[in-house]
Amino acid sequence: MPTVTIDGRALEVEAGTNLVDAALRVGIEIPHYCYHPRLSIVGQCRMCLVKIDGMGKLQTACSTQVFKDGMVVHVDHPEVKAGQEGVMEFLLINHPLDCPICDQAGECGLQDYSFKHGQSFSRFSFEDKRTYPEKERIPLGPNVLLNMNRCIQCTRCIRFTREISKTSELAFFERGAATEIGVFPGQPLDNELSTCVVDICPVGALTSTRFRFAERVWYLDKKPSLCTGCDVGCNVTLEHRLGAIKRYKPRFNPDVNDYWMCDYGRGTFERYKQLPRLAAPRVRRAGELTTVSWKDALDAAFNKLRVRGGSEGQPAILGSGFLTTEEAYLWSQLARQVGSPHRSVWVDSGPPRHIPNPQGGITGRDAAPNRRGAELAGLTPGDGGFDAEDLLVGDAAAQCSVLIVTDSDFGKAAHDPKVIERLRRAKTLIVLGWADTALAQAADIALPLATHAERDGTFVNAENRLQRFARAFPATGEARPAVEALRELLARFDTKFTADSAAAVFDLMAKQIPALAGLTYSSLPATGVVLRPTPSSPTVSGTDTTALGSAS
Amino acid sequence: MKFEPVLLKNINNPAVLTVKGYRDAGGYAGLAQSLKLEPDAITEEVKKSGLRGRGGAGFPCGMKWSFIPKGGNKPKYLVCNADESEPGTFKDRLLMERDPHSLIEGCAICCYAVGASTCYIYIRGEYTYAADVLEAALRDAYDAGILGHNVMGSGFKLDMYVHRGAGAYICGEETGMLESLEGKRGQPRVKPPFPAVVGAFGCPTVINNVETLCNVQHIVTRGAEWFKSIGTDERNTGPKLYAVSGHVERPGTYELPMGVTLQELIDICGGMYKGRELKAFIPGGASAPMLPATMRGIKMDFDTLAKAGSMLGSAAVMILDETTCMVRAAARLAKFFAHESCGQCTPCREGTNWAAIVLGRIEKGHGLATDMDLMLRMTQNMSGTTICALSDAAVGPARSVVVNFREEVEQHIKEQRCPLPQQRFFGNGAAN
Numbered sequence: 001m002p003t004v005t006i007d008g009r010a011l012e013v014e015a016g017t018n019l020v021d022a023a024l025r026v027g028i029e030i031p032h033y034c035y036h037p038r039l040s041i042v043g044q045c046r047m048c049l050v051k052i053d054g055m056g057k058l059q060t061a062c063s064t065q066v067f068k069d070g071m072v073v074h075v076d077h078p079e080v081k082a083g084q085e086g087v088m089e090f091l092l093i094n095h096p097l098d099c100p101i102c103d104q105a106g107e108c109g110l111q112d113y114s115f116k117h118g119q120s121f122s123r124f125s126f127e128d129k130r131t132y133p134e135k136e137r138i139p140l141g142p143n144v145l146l147n148m149n150r151c152i153q154c155t156r157c158i159r160f161t162r163e164i165s166k167t168s169e170l171a172f173f174e175r176g177a178a179t180e181i182g183v184f185p186g187q188p189l190d191n192e193l194s195t196c197v198v199d200i201c202p203v204g205a206l207t208s209t210r211f212r213f214a215e216r217v218w219y220l221d222k223k224p225s226l227c228t229g230c231d232v233g234c235n236v237t238l239e240h241r242l243g244a245i246k247r248y249k250p251r252f253n254p255d256v257n258d259y260w261m262c263d264y265g266r267g268t269f270e271r272y273k274q275l276p277r278l279a280a281p282r283v284r285r286a287g288e289l290t291t292v293s294w295k296d297a298l299d300a301a302f303n304k305l306r307v308r309g310g311s312e313g314q315p316a317i318l319g320s321g322f323l324t325t326e327e328a329y330l331w332s333q334l335a336r337q338v339g340s341p342h343r344s345v346w347v348d349s350g351p352p353r354h355i356p357n358p359q360g361g362i363t364g365r366d367a368a369p370n371r372r373g374a375e376l377a378g379l380t381p382g383d384g385g386f387d388a389e390d391l392l393v394g395d396a397a398a399q400c401s402v403l404i405v406t407d408s409d410f411g412k413a414a415h416d417p418k419v420i421e422r423l424r425r426a427k428t429l430i431v432l433g434w435a436d437t438a439l440a441q442a443a444d445i446a447l448p449l450a451t452h453a454e455r456d457g458t459f460v461n462a463e464n465r466l467q468r469f470a471r472a473f474p475a476t477g478e479a480r481p482a483v484e485a486l487r488e489l490l491a492r493f494d495t496k497f498t499a500d501s502a503a504a505v506f507d508l509m510a511k512q513i514p515a516l517a518g519l520t521y522s523s524l525p526a527t528g529v530v531l532r533p534t535p536s537s538p539t540v541s542g543t544d545t546t547a548l549g550s551a552s
Numbered sequence: 553m554k555f556e557p558v559l560l561k562n563i564n565n566p567a568v569l570t571v572k573g574y575r576d577a578g579g580y581a582g583l584a585q586s587l588k589l590e591p592d593a594i595t596e597e598v599k600k601s602g603l604r605g606r607g608g609a610g611f612p613c614g615m616k617w618s619f620i621p622k623g624g625n626k627p628k629y630l631v632c633n634a635d636e637s638e639p640g641t642f643k644d645r646l647l648m649e650r651d652p653h654s655l656i657e658g659c660a661i662c663c664y665a666v667g668a669s670t671c672y673i674y675i676r677g678e679y680t681y682a683a684d685v686l687e688a689a690l691r692d693a694y695d696a697g698i699l700g701h702n703v704m705g706s707g708f709k710l711d712m713y714v715h716r717g718a719g720a721y722i723c724g725e726e727t728g729m730l731e732s733l734e735g736k737r738g739q740p741r742v743k744p745p746f747p748a749v750v751g752a753f754g755c756p757t758v759i760n761n762v763e764t765l766c767n768v769q770h771i772v773t774r775g776a777e778w779f780k781s782i783g784t785d786e787r788n789t790g791p792k793l794y795a796v797s798g799h800v801e802r803p804g805t806y807e808l809p810m811g812v813t814l815q816e817l818i819d820i821c822g823g824m825y826k827g828r829e830l831k832a833f834i835p836g837g838a839s840a841p842m843l844p845a846t847m848r849g850i851k852m853d854f855d856t857l858a859k860a861g862s863m864l865g866s867a868a869v870m871i872l873d874e875t876t877c878m879v880r881a882a883a884r885l886a887k888f889f890a891h892e893s894c895g896q897c898t899p900c901r902e903g904t905n906w907a908a909i910v911l912g913r914i915e916k917g918h919g920l921a922t923d924m925d926l927m928l929r930m931t932q933n934m935s936g937t938t939i940c941a942l943s944d945a946a947v948g949p950a951r952s953v954v955v956n957f958r959e960e961v962e963q964h965i966k967e968q969r970c971p972l973p974q975q976r977f978f979g980n981g982a983a984n
Contacts, residue, residue: 046937057936058937089933090901090902094905123922123926152898153896153901172737174895175720175722176905177890177895177901178895
């Protein structure tokens with residue numbers, strides 16, 4: 001591998017590595033606008049100029065690849081600094097000074113670099129700035145708005161639509177200082193990934209209609225999380241202010257979503273605003289729903305569950321693809337305690353959502369993130385057990401002593417009065433979830449749970465990749481993470497059961513499920529881990545038996 | 553000066569528009585002779601002749617051909633750059649309109665030498681008449697068996713097409729031209745890779761100017777030694793077309809040996825317009841920095857002009873007399889480059905526009921005391937920092953007016969008006 005020296009630091013890189021990437025490996029940031037690791041190299045913003053020994057002019061780092069030994073590059077160099085200042089000046093002369101009302105302020109490449117590499121004065125004092133009249137608010141498509149005055153013509157967005165989304169809606173129009181970005185008549189920027197152009201736009205030219213003016217970015221708390229829109233399992237940065245989620249942005253994971261995510265996924269958090277929140281545990285007493293404490297609610301549930309046998313039938317658990325793997329495992333443990341084979345998961349199938357990545361991409365076909373994880377953890381029907389269809393379409397519910405539905409917004413069926421009526425035929429209906437849906441209203445016992453932003457856990461995506469996500473902020477009101485609630489319920493059956501965190505449950509589960517053998521929660525890699533063998537074949541030992549739990 | 557024309561010998565003979573007439577005038581002898589030679593021998597001969605590209609950069613032609621990889625699975629292309637859009641240049645047009653077969657012959661020899669079997673003549677969109685003439689000549693050449701599956705019975709296959717541009721100066725830049733040829737927006741590519749390796753449609757491509765290719769047949773028939781005998785020295789050889797415009801009595805295209813002095817050129821053009829004094833001249837098209845009258849004895853060849861801080865470029869010589877306002881001339885040129893910048897590189901997109909604004913306001917009498925300094929620093933930031941040479945070209949006139957005609961610029965700023973009576977040479981209110 002060739003060796004390159006950057007600012008006195010020598011490093012070995014693979015042949016063909018460009019200088020921006022090479023410098024980053026030794027902690028040197030070469031400023032750039034048009035360069036993006038996944039887009040073709042055009043070398044046109046001229047911000048990444050560096051000095052290379054033996055070359056007269058400054059060279060663009062993005063288009064210079066290391067092939068031979070002995071290249072000596074200077075980034076911290078007076079000539080380079082002068083070049084960067086020159087380019088910054090050119091970029092700023094016609095850029096509007098509207099940072100106070102610009103949505104990008106605070107995460108703007110132009111702000112950052114003019115602070116780091118620019119000059120503190122302007123020589124462009126008496127000239128009129130170039131403007132694009134009537135082009136301050138052009139809807140390029142349903143999700144993206146263009147303010148041409150702020151554009152620095154880096155063409156990242158154009159190249160994105162050509163090379164990543166492969167839809168080619170955007171193009172350069174006009175030329176010279178009048179060059180502008182635009183769409184062709186009748187062909188709006190309307191593809192599944194369109195909002196990604198907002199993420200890669202270094203300035204405030206492209207803004208998201210969803211996030212625009214929702215919050216100043218410096219007030220946002222940013223936490224790593226996962227998208228729950230489908231089973232691709234896009235890594236996201238969840239950005240919220242005091243527990244109110246403002247937006248999802250894709251978080252780089254080369255094995256899953258790369259730098260991208262779909263427009264649908266970005267809007268999934270709005271579900272948390274669309275449905276009312278289930279605020280406190282409720283128990284039906286004498287036909288009336290009464291708010292009770294968690295302890296009372298769990299006692300009530302325990303009392304219903306521990307009644308065994310007889311003509312009343314057995315308890316059944318209807319899970320969903322929104323359960324974490326750990327929660328699904330605990331539910332299967334509960335089923336084991338009460339000796340029920342009726343364990344199932346219902347997941348709506350959604351439209352296929354394809355997210356490109358360097359390996360080709362992942363297509364998600366479920367409308368929930370974790371069907372595979374829930375099934376892996378044991379939520380599959382045992383011998384003679386009812387599956388989800390029996391409960392939702394057939395009248396299996398009527399044969400159940402207790403029917404536990406988790407969660408209250410498990411899919412479209414959860415809002416269908418006919419389905420609710422069918423589920424209601426169970427002797428006792430227990431509903432858990434974050435949303436106060438009609439289904440939760442119909443329940444005998446309703447328990448408020450944390451949303452995925454408020455809890456820890458793992459999801460298994462369409463490629464059987466197990467990925468961890470963490471709580472972004474505490475649950476509101478009485479809502480609790482399901483793992484905590486389940487621990488208390490399980491402890492009523494088995495006093496020795498103490499696993500009360502996702503980590504503890506995962507480690508317990510890893511000992512029993514062969515596919516997870518050798519894994520521990522704390523050592524799961526940041527980009528996730530692919531599970532083998534495939535969890536579609538039931539691999540959970542012990543859960544197929546109807547043997548009684550130790551505390552029964 | 554007595555000089556037997558080589559390139560322009562047929563232009564007053566309308567018969568050469570047909571293959572027959574061209575053959576009668578001695579044409580296609582170079583191609584016939586070439587087809588009997590080894591391809592490499594032709595490249596070697598062109599190398600020996602010292603022929604340098606006539607499009608502007610002056611790159612040695614034979615060396616360019618030798619960069620084309622030998623063999624390989626990919627097809628090779630010749631693209632003839634007939635996008636003559638440098639302001640002041642009108643030499644290729646004359647060749648194409650009056651002697652199209654000499655270009656076809658030059659292209660065919662080049663294709664044979666580098667192993668290309670397809671040639672595109674990328675012609676400036678506004679040259680509709682020249683395009684028509686070339687199209688007709690191509691049909692004629694196909695009918696006569698000079699192009700097609702069996703070039704002059706040699707078994708060599710060659711197809712030639714005329715491709716019309718859509719009217720952008722930047723498509724005269726070779727990679728911008730390739731983009732345009734491929735049907736994309738005409739904007740230059742990042743180099744490397746150079747067109748000799750990755751050119752048109754991703755294949756090795758030679759790009760040569762019309763005048764360059766028209767020289768090739770004569771090198772083949774008369775030999776490199778003859779070619780070298782014309783010109784200043786070893787590195788500046790051959791006959792050269794000078795397109796003279798501006799304040800001379802008889803502007804036009806003149807064929808002269810490389811390295812004629814400016815004064816000789818003016819004399820050949822009948823002297824200065826109305827006998828006025830020479831003030832400045834642009835030796836090589838709009839991109840070349842302006843030189844003052846004191847340099848009238850300079851030899852008009854590649855190296856001498858480069859040493860003087862300008863360039864031969866396309867040899868479009870613009871003569872400016874004493875009545876010319878240099879600021880106005882520079883402002884007009886700056887406006888041209890601002891209009892023609894493709895807009896991809898930051899320094900060019902923003903800088904050409906800014907230079908046009910600043911020169912425009914100086915010309916109008918609104919210049920600021922800091923403007924000359926601003927021009928120098930701004931042009932410094934624009935030169936050598938972009939993908940193609942358009943930015944450097946724009947720097948040429950903008951910088952040279954401040955360097956070479958500082959007093960006149962100062963006078964504009966101090967007096968807040970143009971010190972010269974307004975001339976209409978560049979048109980009314982053209983610079984703003």
